[in-house]
Amino acid sequence: MTLLTALQGDYGDSGDALRVDGRALSREELLGAATAVADRVAGAPGLAVLARPTVETVVAVVGGLLAGVPVVPLPPDSGPKERAHILRDSGAALLAHAAGDAVPADAGIAALPVDPAERSATTYAEPDAAATAFVLYTSGTTGAPKGAVLRRAAVGADLDALAEAWGWTAEDTLAHGLPLFHVHGLVLGVLGALRTGSRLVHTGRPTPSGYAASGGSLFFGVPTVWSRLAADPEAAGQLASARLLVSGSAPLPVPVFEKLAALTGHAPIERYGMTESLITVSTRADGERRPGSVGLPLTGVRTRLVGEDGEPVASDGESVGELQVAGPTLFSGYLNRPDADAEAWTADGWFRTGDVAVIGADGFHRIVGRASVDLIKSGGYRIGAGEVEAALRDHPAVADAAVVGAPDEDLGQAVVAYVIPDGPVTGDQLAAFVAERLSVHKRPRKVVLVPELPRNAMGKVLKKQLLAGSAG
Missing domain, CATH: 3.40.50.12780 (ANL, N-terminal domain)
Incomplete structure (x- = not known):
């Protein structure tokens, strides 16, 4: 073929x-x-x-x-x-x-x-x-x-x-x-059309008006794109005739998920992947679309969670572990980098994604974030930054949030939240809000109100920059 x-x-x-x-x-x-x-x-x-x-x-x-x-x-x-x-x-x-x-x-x-x-x-x-x-x-x-x-x-x-x-x-x-x-x-958004035979409309820039005028039945976007559409009810309403809205490259905030569903009549599809693995996990068009979840492994893909001790982590919907994947979509290796290859693969042939996740008993995957910046070890607890971010976004005066673990002499790492406010709110109020919804030890020890968060071209928050700022 x-x-x-x-x-x-x-x-x-x-x-x-x-x-x-x-x-x-x-x-x-x-x-x-x-x-x-x-x-x-x-x-x-x-x-x-x-x-x-x-x-x-x-x-x-x-x-x-x-x-x-x-x-x-x-x-x-x-x-x-x-x-x-x-x-x-x-x-x-x-x-x-x-x-x-x-x-x-x-x-x-x-x-x-x-x-x-x-x-x-x-x-x-x-x-x-x-x-x-x-x-x-x-x-x-x-x-x-x-x-x-x-x-x-x-x-x-x-x-x-x-x-x-x-x-x-x-x-x-x-x-x-x-x-x-x-x-x-490129791979999904261009080659996918050239493999399935679907028509392709690339809007040049991912604007709400461009998406609304495209006549698409299948839409791809990153959370920044969907957030802008959710803030433009007229444009979002034009997507009501679509068949599927797909979000990826970064976690889709639950409030944006819910706004899109209300405005378009379509609960978005979320999926997970990396450059090295392509897309490995996704919600299905004919299955449940659960906010905050990226769904189930694709056909041919296997996943597992592994703890820092190398032992398996239970798929119980609560335990956090590093996500490892195997299957036909994986890359061949890093060009000219045998050292990086050695770090990326396990002895039994699984790819270490470097992402931390939770898998439920029903197989649904929830990505917590990158192990390097999103797995926070504070006072003996293991805290997923994504869980705290989701709780913060539930506050009506929060437009967006990013959470990091900053060095702390007492706790090892302290939970620090960077929040874009969408109304009058204080850091103490937000910390209390999280403590009421999650375990008390997961509350932010420090909340910094900011006008925007640093992001790359795909909308992912550059947490290394936030960590550098918190260290300063």
Whole structure:
């Protein structure tokens, strides 16, 4: 089976099977333009793509995949140091870009301008399923970004499992406005449409008005996107005709979940994954959609919880442990980083996600957060930051919250909350509010009211920055 099934099969075609920021291509036009790129890159060790939300980005990515050349998406806002590291480490020989884009002078590799009007009729044999599809670079919060090597088979297995879980078919119109250098926006949000045969509308930017006007039946978004939609009842109401709203890349606050459900008539689907594992756990379209939960493992995926002592943690809905996963969607390893590979895998072949989670007796998963910043050890207790954050968001005067464990001489770590207020409230009131709803030892010892929280491009809170501030 080919990776991009809809480019080869009879799925019907229209002039706008693919629409990115108002510019449209039919599947036939996309295949011809991408094949022209494949003709120019075939045999290269890697193809970097300046991944702006454009038709040219999609053409370049598909061209690399047709030619069997590993594709390396380059964040368009990457700074000189990060950009140089990705290009050097990946071994990419060419940097694809839209003709009108300014290519950084310090890129150091040959530029490859992409013209969506160019055509080629060359036929390429399907590359081996074990061949590399992508080298995707992680955020690099602890040093230089690491390149996760993703096989074509892993991408195909994940998209097929998601299509099953979400009832995703060629009858859908997928709509989103997510970045095209991440798993969410690129692998799911572009290749998913090219595998299932669904129409794709990329809105350019993920604005409420863009989503409302897209005509989508299946929507992808991150919590920031859904929060903005929930604050725009008119735009949210336009999504009532949709089939499914999917949220990922960060936990969806329960109040946003509830507002979306009320405004659109659709309780959102939540899912969990990483660059290294793709998507492994999700709520199903035909199953329960439980606020704060990411659902059940996808077909073929296995999960388990492990304690700090290496022993299994019970799936009792209360016990917290590190989430480990196994299955066909996992990456092959980190490029040029055997040391990181050794840390990432267990002796019996499970991937250590570094996330802490709770699994219920019914198999539903709830992600607490990153073990490095979200598992707080305070006074002998193990506290999940996500649980405290959820309690804070239940307060009517809280717009959002992030919780970290700050160094404390007495407790080891103290629970510190950073809160964006949405009305008059004090730190003492919020600490008491949490203590009334959770165990008293989980209450914040310090509450800092802030106008905003630092976030990355996918809406995830940069807790390392908050920790640095609390230490100061």
